[in-house]
Amino acid sequence: MNKLASSRPKTIDLINASLPKRHLSEKLFRSIGLISIMMGLMFLFMLFYGIVSKGYTAFQQTFIQLEMNFDEQLLDPEGTRHRDALSTVDYSGLVKASLGKMFPDVTDRNEKRLLYSLVSTGATYQLRKMVMDKPALIGQAQQVWVPADDEVDMLIKGHVMRDVPETERRLRDVQISWLDQLEAKEKLVLKFNTAFFTNGDSREPELAGIWGALMGSIYTLIVTLILSFPMGVATAIYLEEFAPKNKWTDLIEVNINNLAAVPSIIFGLLGLAVFINFMSFPRSAPLVGGLVLAFMTLPTIIIASRGALKSVPPSIREAALGVGASAMQTVYFHVLPLAIPGILTGTIIGMARALGETAPLLMIGMVAFIVNIPSNIFDPATVLPVQIFLWADSPERAFVERTSAAIMVLLGFLFIMNALAIILRKKFERRW
C-alpha cells in the first residue's frame, strides 16, 4: 500500500509542482497585455505629438502693419461714394503705395515686385471690405494689420531656414533684410489666426480656413441624423419587439449585420448611381453626402439600438402587459425610455464615424475646391476630412501645418462626440 502510494504522486504535489509554471504563464500573459497597451498608448502619443507639434503653429499667423492712407484721389476721384465704383477700385495700389513709403529706397522694378510679394494678396480684399463697410474711411490715414504672405509666415515660424543658400529658398536675401527691418520696428508680429476659423478654403495658405468645410460637415451630418436616426430606431424596434421570428426576419438580420461591414466606398458608388445619375440630385451637395452617410450609419444604429432594447429586462414588458398596456404602449412608454441611453450612444458613435468618412464622398463630388461657405444642404460643399486630404496634397509648404491644425479640429469634434456618448450613458443608464 505504502509503496504504491508513494510511487503515485499526490494531487497536491502535482498542483504544487505545476504552480511555478502556471504562475509564470499568468505573469507572461499579464505582461504581454500590459506591453500591448503601452505600445498602443505610445503610438497614440506619437501620433498626437506629431500632429500637435506640426500643427500648433497654424493657429498663429504673421501680420504686417501698414500705414494706410485711404487716398480719395485713388479710391473715389469723383466723390460719389457709390458702392459699385468702390468695389472695382484697385486696392492693391493702396498696399503698394504704403509699402513704397515704408521702403523709399526700393526703386528697381524687380525689387519692387519682391517687396510687394511680402504681403498676402488677401490684404487687397481686406482693404476693399474695410472701405465698403465704412466709406467714411476715405481720406483718412490708419494703421492696418494685414496678413503676410505664406513664404514670410514660414520663415518667421522657422519652417524655412535662413541659413540655406539663397538659391534654395523662395525668399531672397533682400526680402529677409526688409523683414528684419519690419520686425525691428515691431511692424511684423505673430497674432492669433482668426482667418483659419472663419474663412473657406483658399489656395493662399494664409487665407485658407476650415469654416466652409466645418459647415459642410454640419449640414451633411444633419441630413444623416434626421434620416438614419428615426429610420434606424424604428427598424430596431420593429425587429426586436414586433417582428415574428421566421426565415425572412433572419435573412434581414443577417443582411443588416453584413451591411455594417460593407466598405464605405461601396455606399459612395450607390449614391452616385442612385442619387446623382438616376434621381439627378446636384453633385457635391451635403444632401447627397448626408444620404450616403445615412446608409452607412444605419446598420450601426440598428445594431446598437437592438442591443439596447434587448438589455431591457423582460419583467418590465411583462409588468406593463400585465396591467393592461397594449404592445405598442409597452414599447413606447416603458421599453423605449429605458433603452434610449444605449440608442443615443450608438447613434453618436455612428455619427462620429460618419464625420470622419471621406471615401464615399469621393464618388459624389464632395472632394472639390470650394471657396464659398455653403448656406444650405444644396450648395456645393466639402467636409472636414476631405479638406484635410486636399490640403495634405497641396504643394505650398504652409499647408503642412494647416493640415495638422485641421486634423486637430476634427479630432476635437470626435472627442466631444464620444465624450457626449459617455456622459449620456453614465447619466441615464439604469442597471438592474
Next chain:
Amino acid sequence: MSGKSFILAVVLMVSAGSGLTQAARDYISIVGSSTVYPFATVVAETFGKTSGFKTPKIESTGTGGGFKLFCGGIGVEHPDITNASRAIKKSEVDLCAANGIAEAIEVKIGYDGIAIASSKKTEPLQLSRKDLFLALAKNVPDPKGSEKLVPNPYKTWKDVNSKLPNVAIEVLGPPPTSGTRDAFVELAMEGGCKKFDWIAAIEKKDEKQYKAICQTIREDGAYVEAGENDNLILQKLQANPKALGIFGFNFLDQNIDKVQGSVIDGVAPTFDTIADHSYPISRPLFFYVKKAHVGMIPGIKEYLNEFTSEKAWGDNGYLSDRGLIPLPTAERAKVAQTVKQLIAN
C-alpha cells in the same frame, strides 16, 4: 408616428429642393486633372474674389475621369470645364459627340515638367532617358547584346550605367491612374526605349507590342507606387536619401530647400529649361470648355478671360509663381485670341 411624419417631411423637402437647384446653377463647375488643379484653383479663387461671380467649384477627378463627366451631356448637371494634363483622345471626342456635345473649346495653358527628384543630402544623379527605361521597365533588352527581351535584371544604378553610383534602384512614383504617370511613361520611358533601334523598328510593325515593351513598369519592388500624394513622396525622399521620387515641377519648385531634380539627358529641370523645351520630360496642360454652356452658366466667359490674362498666365503672372511654365509669348497671344473669338460667336 412622429418619426414617420418626420421622414415624410424630409422626403418632401428633399424632392422640392432638388427640383429648385437643378433648374439653375449660378457657379461654374470644373472637373479634371489633379495636375492642373493647383493652377485652376488659384485662377478660380482670384476670379471669385474680383469678378462678383461665385467662385467656381473644382473637383480633382483625374484627366480621364474629368472627360467622362464632361462628356456626359449638356445641361446644368454636367460640368462646364474639364482640366486635362494631355490632349483629348479620339475616343473621348466620340463620347462627347454621342452625348450631343458638338464643340469643346481647347485651351492650352502652359507646360509642366516632371521631375525625377532626390533628397538634397545626396548628389543629383546624371540620368539619361535610356537609363530610366533600363532601370524601370519590366522587360529590357538582353544586356548581353542580342535583340531579345529579358525580365529586368538590374538591381543598382551602376548595373544600368557604369557611370552611375552603386545604389539600389528605388523610385517612388504615382500609380497608373495618374496623369503624371502617363506622362512619365510616355516621355521618359518611351523616350529611352526608342534609343534601341530594333525596338523603334517594332513601332511601325506592331504598335501594341511596342507600347507594351516601352510603357510597362517593373513590378518587382524597384518602382514603388506611392499614391497620388506628392507630399508623401517628398517626405519619403527625405527619410530615404537613396530613393528617387517622380512628381510635378511645381512640387520641386516649392521645396527647393529639401529636394533637387536629377539631371536628365544633361539638362536640369528648371523654369527656363522647361519653358524652352530643352528639358525632355515636359508636357502641355489644357482645359476644355463646353461651348454650349457659355452663356447658359454665368461667368464662363469672364473665367476664361481671367485665365488667359497676362496677370494670370503671363511670364510674371501669378500662375508662374505656382510653378506653371508659361507658353511662349506668341503662342499665348494666339490662344487668347482664339478663345476670345470662339466665345464671342
